[in-house]
Amino acid sequence: MLRGALIFLSFWLFANGIQSVAELPQPRWVSPAESPFLADEGKCLLRWELPQSGDASLTFQVEQSDGSDFSNARMRYDGPDQATYISGLPEGTHRYRVRAVSNEETGPWSDSMEINVEFVSRNLVITLFLLGTIVFVATVWAIWKGHCQYTEKDDSGLTKGGRG
Amino acid sequence: MSEADANTILNPTVGWILLLLFGAAWIGLGIYWGRRAKSFDGFMLAGRNVGMALGSATAMATWVTSNTVMLAPVFALEKGIWGMLAYSTASFGLLLFAPLSARIRQLIPKGYTSGDFMRLRYGKFAWVLFLLITVVYSMAWLVSMGTAGGKLLETLSGIPYVNGMTMILFVCVVYTLFGGLYAVIGTDFIQSIIILIGVVLVGALVLVKTDMSQVYQSMELNQPSLINVLMPVALLSLFNNMFFGFGEVFHNNVWWSRAYAMRKDVAPRAFFVSGLLWFPIPIAAGFIALSASALGINVVDPNTVGPLVASSVLGKSGAILVFIVVFCSLASSIDSLLAATSDLLVEDVGRKMLGVGQNEDQLRMVSKLVICGLGILTWILCAREMNLLEILFLSGPLVASAIWPVLGGLYWKRASSTGAVFAMILGSVVGLVAYYKLGWYTASLISAAISMGVMLIFTSFQKQDFDWNTISNNSN
Numbered sequence: 123m124l125r126g127a128l129i130f131l132s133f134w135l136f137a138n139g140i141q142s143v144a145e146l147p148q149p150r151w152v153s154p155a156e157s158p159f160l161a162d163e164g165k166c167l168l169r170w171e172l173p174q175s176g177d178a179s180l181t182f183q184v185e186q187s188d189g190s191d192f193s194n195a196r197m198r199y200d201g202p203d204q205a206t207y208i209s210g211l212p213e214g215t216h217r218y219r220v221r222a223v224s225n226e227e228t229g230p231w232s233d234s235m236e237i238n239v240e241f242v243s244r245n246l247v248i249t250l251f252l253l254g255t256i257v258f259v260a261t262v263w264a265i266w267k268g269h270c271q272y273t274e275k276d277d278s279g280l281t282k283g284g285r286g
Numbered sequence: 287m288s289e290a291d292a293n294t295i296l297n298p299t300v301g302w303i304l305l306l307l308f309g310a311a312w313i314g315l316g317i318y319w320g321r322r323a324k325s326f327d328g329f330m331l332a333g334r335n336v337g338m339a340l341g342s343a344t345a346m347a348t349w350v351t352s353n354t355v356m357l358a359p360v361f362a363l364e365k366g367i368w369g370m371l372a373y374s375t376a377s378f379g380l381l382l383f384a385p386l387s388a389r390i391r392q393l394i395p396k397g398y399t400s401g402d403f404m405r406l407r408y409g410k411f412a413w414v415l416f417l418l419i420t421v422v423y424s425m426a427w428l429v430s431m432g433t434a435g436g437k438l439l440e441t442l443s444g445i446p447y448v449n450g451m452t453m454i455l456f457v458c459v460v461y462t463l464f465g466g467l468y469a470v471i472g473t474d475f476i477q478s479i480i481i482l483i484g485v486v487l488v489g490a491l492v493l494v495k496t497d498m499s500q501v502y503q504s505m506e507l508n509q510p511s512l513i514n515v516l517m518p519v520a521l522l523s524l525f526n527n528m529f530f531g532f533g534e535v536f537h538n539n540v541w542w543s544r545a546y547a548m549r550k551d552v553a554p555r556a557f558f559v560s561g562l563l564w565f566p567i568p569i570a571a572g573f574i575a576l577s578a579s580a581l582g583i584n585v586v587d588p589n590t591v592g593p594l595v596a597s598s599v600l601g602k603s604g605a606i607l608v609f610i611v612v613f614c615s616l617a618s619s620i621d622s623l624l625a626a627t628s629d630l631l632v633e634d635v636g637r638k639m640l641g642v643g644q645n646e647d648q649l650r651m652v653s654k655l656v657i658c659g660l661g662i663l664t665w666i667l668c669a670r671e672m673n674l675l676e677i678l679f680l681s682g683p684l685v686a687s688a689i690w691p692v693l694g695g696l697y698w699k700r701a702s703s704t705g706a707v708f709a710m711i712l713g714s715v716v717g718l719v720a721y722y723k724l725g726w727y728t729a730s731l732i733s734a735a736i737s738m739g740v741m742l743i744f745t746s747f748q749k750q751d752f753d754w755n756t757i758s759n760n761s762n
Contacts, residue, residue: 162725163519164511165364167586198508199584207585209364210509241518242725250728254525257735261532261689262382268697269385272392 146229301443320465329466341556347478359592362572366512368520370572376531380561401634484611489570533685683717683733705744713737
């Protein structure tokens with residue numbers, strides 16, 4: 123009787139895929155510290171951990187999606203590390219999730235980590251870019267003018283006037 | 287390939303053998319060349335007789351630091367194509383210092399330090415302010431290199447951070463101590479050749495072993511902002527890095543001491559050539575990082591992406607090459623900074639401010655004590671693994687504020703002490719505010735702009751008529 127019940131339970135667990143999910147822990151995010159995270163330079167370090175120290179043979183899969191349901195998700199990392207550095211993200215919201223993998227078994231996905239990429243304002247960029255151009259041209263001009271003024275006429279350079 | 291795998295590419299025994307081999311070579315060569323340093327002038331400024339080959343090599347090698355090997359790939363990884371170019375703009379500092387070095391040699395032919403010039407040109411208050419800026423920057427640079435060096439050696443070979451960092455500092459302190467600038471410039475020459483060949487070779491090998499179209503496709507899919515020519519942070523970092531570089535080169539005694547050490551007609555050409563030679567190095571180092579995604583290399587710590595990718599692609603021989611380049615770039619910069627910063631402290635703080643060491647023997651002894659002290663202080667700060675890279679970037683607006691006071695002081699009779707002081711203070715303060723309020727990529731740019739504006743206003747309105755002879759008559 124008992125033997126029959128155990129066999130039934132094993133079949134039931136296998137058929138419902140609970141066995142594999144239950145054995146592998148669900149990773150949780152360590153970095154960024156909170157979700158949503160504002161990444162004003164389009165970069166961030168994704169780091170995760172397991173609730174208890176896990177099996178060294180575990181690997182991890184990280185998926186990225188622009189939508190909250192991960193229907194258009196694609197793999198960003200598949201390997202043994204518990205972190206991956208993301209850079210070059212365009213403006214917008216990007217979501218990530220991670221799960222543990224062991225052989226053919228996969229664990230449950232972590233909570234979604236939302237990264238909001240918002241660059242500095244375009245007006246500020248244009249203003250500072252123009253300012254940079256002006257300072258650069260002025261610096262080169264000042265050096266060039268000073269150099270020409272003091273190199274050709276008097277080798278000592280000590281009796282010639284400069285600006286003004 | 288993971289970061290953990292990369293650690294096993296070069297085992298610690300090979301790392302230690304390379305470290306000891308090159309360490310012994312630098313110390314031996316340093317002591318050998320240092321025998322020529324019979325006077326204090328010889329010890330501090332290599333007899334003021336450095337020629338073209340040694341001059342351009344030492345300037346180039348000094349400017350290739352562990353930060354170049356570490357940060358140029360980070361710039362590429364985070365800011366893409368513009369990031370690589372942004373880092374390369376630091377070479378413009380060397381190119382523009384070429385004419386400045388000619389003027390420095392004209393105005394102050396017997397000078398020792400950049401502080402000498404500031405003291406004679408602008409007076410005591412501007413001099414003290416300038417010394418504060420340059421000491422903060424020099425220590426941040428020195429410690430950031432020690433920290434980065436220790437971490438890079440650990441990543442490449444598994445040598446524990448403290449052991450690697452200690453060994454690097456020990457080697458550099460010993461040969462600088464015995465040989466002064468003779469030893470620094472001599473070893474720089476060999477190190478520059480190794481660095482140049484190594485970086486070009488690694489860059490070329492990575493290029494051969496990667497499929498460019500695959501790199502592009504991977505970036506388009508995973509890192510589209512890296513190939514966006516209008517990426518805001520990358521655009522701003524272009525000018526920010528450029529002015530940080532101008533500030534570093536124009537004000538720091540590392541470069542001024544080389545200008546004094548080279549023969550008069552050599553200095554401008556040597557700085558120009560070194561700038562040209564340096565320009566492609568960050569591009570080669572940066573390109574390596576851009577391939578990471580296409581090669582399936584997982585980056586965990588962006589600071590080690592360059593050596594990690596190079597070692598992963600090129601295997602054990604590539605890792606050995608990268609290790610040697612890293613060690614050379616570390617040694618060539620740390621020795622220069624130790625020598626130049628100790629010169630500044632001995633001459634400006636010790637001799638001119640406190641009246642310590644009034645004859646050559648005393649000065650040389652004080653100089654050696656200061657080099658040892660700097661080495662120990664750097665070791666203590668490095669051992670704490672402080673985030674000195676952030677402090678180095680924080681010093682960006684400080685050094686950028688010195689660009690125009692130096693320029694004005696060298697070329698304009700009407701440039702005043704008040705203008706220079708206000709330019710440095712306002713440039714630094716506003717730049718630091720921008721660092722925290724707008725982002726690091728605006729700080730040096732804004733500091734340089736404010737400093738320029740203040741200098742121009744004061745120079746236009748004040749009627750000072752500086753006598754250049756004041757400098758040359760009082761410069762020894």
